[in-house]
Amino acid sequence: MQADCFRGFRRSDGQVGIRNSLLVLPVGQCANELALRCASEAPDAFPLLHTQPCAHLGEDNEAAHRCLVGLGRNPNAAAVLVVGIGCDSLPAKGIAEEIAGTGKPVQWLTVESCGSWESAVRRGRAWLKLQESAVISRPREEASMSDLVLGIKCGGSDATSAVAGNPAIGEAVDRLIEAGGTAIFSETTELIGAEHLLMARAATPRVRSEIQRVVSRVEDSILATGVDPRGTQPTPGNIAGGLTTLEEKSLGGVIKTGTRSISGVFPWGARPAGKGLHLMDCPANVPQLLLGWAAAGAQLLAFSVGGGLPARIPSLIGTNVGGLPLLPVIKLLSNPRDRDVVAYFDVNASTVLEGHESLDEVARSLWDRLIATASGRHTYLEDYPAPAVQIWEMLVRGPTI
Amino acid sequence: MGATERKPRALVVDEKDSVAILLDPAKRGEAVTLLDGSLSAFGTLKTRASIEPFHKVAIREIAEGESVLKLGEVIGRTSCPIARGDHVHVHNLVSARLSRGGS
Numbered sequence: 001m002q003a004d005c006f007r008g009f010r011r012s013d014g015q016v017g018i019r020n021s022l023l024v025l026p027v028g029q030c031a032n033e034l035a036l037r038c039a040s041e042a043p044d045a046f047p048l049l050h051t052q053p054c055a056h057l058g059e060d061n062e063a064a065h066r067c068l069v070g071l072g073r074n075p076n077a078a079a080v081l082v083v084g085i086g087c088d089s090l091p092a093k094g095i096a097e098e099i100a101g102t103g104k105p106v107q108w109l110t111v112e113s114c115g116s117w118e119s120a121v122r123r124g125r126a127w128l129k130l131q132e133s134a135v136i137s138r139p140r141e142e143a144s145m146s147d148l149v150l151g152i153k154c155g156g157s158d159a160t161s162a163v164a165g166n167p168a169i170g171e172a173v174d175r176l177i178e179a180g181g182t183a184i185f186s187e188t189t190e191l192i193g194a195e196h197l198l199m200a201r202a203a204t205p206r207v208r209s210e211i212q213r214v215v216s217r218v219e220d221s222i223l224a225t226g227v228d229p230r231g232t233q234p235t236p237g238n239i240a241g242g243l244t245t246l247e248e249k250s251l252g253g254v255i256k257t258g259t260r261s262i263s264g265v266f267p268w269g270a271r272p273a274g275k276g277l278h279l280m281d282c283p284a285n286v287p288q289l290l291l292g293w294a295a296a297g298a299q300l301l302a303f304s305v306g307g308g309l310p311a312r313i314p315s316l317i318g319t320n321v322g323g324l325p326l327l328p329v330i331k332l333l334s335n336p337r338d339r340d341v342v343a344y345f346d347v348n349a350s351t352v353l354e355g356h357e358s359l360d361e362v363a364r365s366l367w368d369r370l371i372a373t374a375s376g377r378h379t380y381l382e383d384y385p386a387p388a389v390q391i392w393e394m395l396v397r398g399p400t401i
Numbered sequence: 402m403g404a405t406e407r408k409p410r411a412l413v414v415d416e417k418d419s420v421a422i423l424l425d426p427a428k429r430g431e432a433v434t435l436l437d438g439s440l441s442a443f444g445t446l447k448t449r450a451s452i453e454p455f456h457k458v459a460i461r462e463i464a465e466g467e468s469v470l471k472l473g474e475v476i477g478r479t480s481c482p483i484a485r486g487d488h489v490h491v492h493n494l495v496s497a498r499l500s501r502g503g504s
Contacts, residue, residue, distance in 0.1 A: 158455050159422045159455035159456070159457070160455055162414070162472060163412065163414060163422070192498055192499070193475075193476075193496075193497075193498050194474070197474070219498065219499070222499060223499070228499075229499050233499075239490075239491060241455060242422070242423075242453065242454075242455040242456035242457060242490070244457070244476065244477065244489070244490050244491050244494045245476050245477035245494060245495065245496040245497075245498075246496050246498060246499055247474075247475065247476050247477060247496060247497065247498055248471060248476035248477065251471070251472050251474045251476060252472065255472075307455075335455065337454060353412075353424060355440050
């Protein structure tokens, strides 16, 4: 039997993109408008706006720096324009140089280097125009499933997530890991109460203690506030859907990680060390998670939604858009009572609960959808007509001063 | 067979579980068909409350302070005694992890 494969864009560093994004990356929030203006005449350019201020300290600035470099190095970015003011907390030139190590076309400019705002906008637009035709005309070539890095997430979870969408993702993850690929789960808060199951699957004693360390850190930080987290974790939507406690939500959530051993734990903004199944340490907040996955090199995300009101949000839950063009999202529905909004989803896992399809059949549909998406087929959210832009969030652990 | 003629169903995911997941809405006093992980019926249960779909129903008596099992794992502990057929949710089940001290 021939091994599964997909058709992607091979970059000069060996990574394989599944989309050809022309990325405009501001290095701080003061440069968001500059990014928007540079991109405004290039329909295929994507200005990735975010919250990096000048008011963060050491570790948070380092993580944001790593994150921006990671976003630029993501294989779905075909070419990258890095823009700044010149007085930003992070260096446009340095970030551009680190991204350029991939061999992809990279340019940087600041208001300072161009002499004026108007000149920076002119130069940015001219560079994007040059890249646009080169980026779009590239052909796809055959790539192995081992070139795929898949983020996995659940949201709007209810009791159906644990018996439909999440186990379907778990089977697909097992299959991807067997094929030599990579999968990344996160949402450390939502591992509380299920960490023993993950620790038992750690590839090494070090990974085992890392899992325990990151889960204890978030649990201790919640307890230290003295605030009862009920009503926030689980969320009001989770509770309406029949989930009572955080550990119940966590136990359902980790089912999407499948059954294979866990190869590593890495911090938000960084990349996993090698292939296999990895944990990215990040809270369960979509605008931060998506930046983290894209910076980690993920090319696509599988997102399992339970049902109820969260399933009725047509955009990507937790945002006002369809997601990041750098990270196409495949959405799965679990709750059969929400089948009237199944058009918002790419895979309908709720058939499992109706007895219409087996879990294996749904997992196979998801696998086929992964391959089709990786080969260029748009997901529902990729074509979502967002009414506004999204400001993505940097992860902040220290003080804002 | 129409949905109205069918008994509400409740899924017991793991044989260790003390609760089942309602797949259909159930009225108070209604008989519910219990299904195992492969959706095969293995018993019935009378509910003691009206329960929304995908919420939990106790499939056995659970003492106050006892752990509640779902998906084969501990999802919290009871804050009062629970009878077979009771709705199990925030009014009688609490996290064993994030309620410091607690009951």
